[in-house]
Amino acid sequence: MPYEPPPELAALSLDEVAGLVAARKLPPVDQWSPAKTGHSEMRIAADGRWFHQEGEIRRPAMVRAFASLLTCDPDGQHWLVTPTQKLAIAVEDAAFIAIDVKQEGDALIFRLNTDDLVIAGPDHPIVAAGDPETPALYVAVRHGTRARLNRSTYAQLVEIALTGMLPEGEAPAATSKGARFSLVPA
Structure with a gap:
């Protein structure tokens, strides 16, 4: 098939x-x-x-x-x-690469380099790693594996996050399926 x-x-x-x-x-x-x-x-x-x-x-x-x-x-x-x-x-870094993201209602949907689809949320959190100068964003996939967002997907996600109202002094964050994820490493 x-x-x-x-x-x-x-x-x-x-x-x-x-x-x-x-x-x-x-x-x-x-x-x-x-x-x-x-x-x-x-x-x-x-x-x-x-x-x-x-x-x-x-x-x-x-x-x-x-x-x-x-x-x-x-x-x-x-x-x-x-x-x-x-x-x-x-x-070397992550098992997968997130190559696209779409916001649909209250959900963020990622497409991976393997054509897998992942809906971010409590079971598939988005994690910011690295440091504030050189951050890296990841989304949990399955069985402990994760996908690193490529540059264009990272930019798409930041654009989605910045379309919402950002309280003064608060770091950009994305929400999906009721969970909030900081886009800046701690």
Whole structure:
């Protein structure tokens, strides 16, 4: 069955996004506890490109399949998990890149470089890291993984945040699904 990417983010309503997210059948990696561990010899570069033994994985379907098996433990180690093995994967910054954002009602919807859609909120918080001079914004994806907002998505989010009334002296923040997220690192 060929892969059909979702339509452009701007054309989707919140209900359509929620339906697409619910329809995506992801492996239950959080339920698997394989005894065999090792190293995948894979790396995700800071720009979102995937490599195996230093050769770039250029097939989007392969990247999407591997991405569905990703987890990140509390120590920040990323893993590719299958029912029979758990393989370490090197991640330079974040496992995903957020390449687009749209505000729809009270929600912020992100599209990732893997065509995954993420609705920011209490279960998928936006986190500001770095320092005020060189901030980096991330959105939680799943199983401890996160996506770094690329430059244009970062600019889109700041523009969305600045369209609201900003109380004097308060740092820019974005709200989604009832949660408020500072866009400036603490």
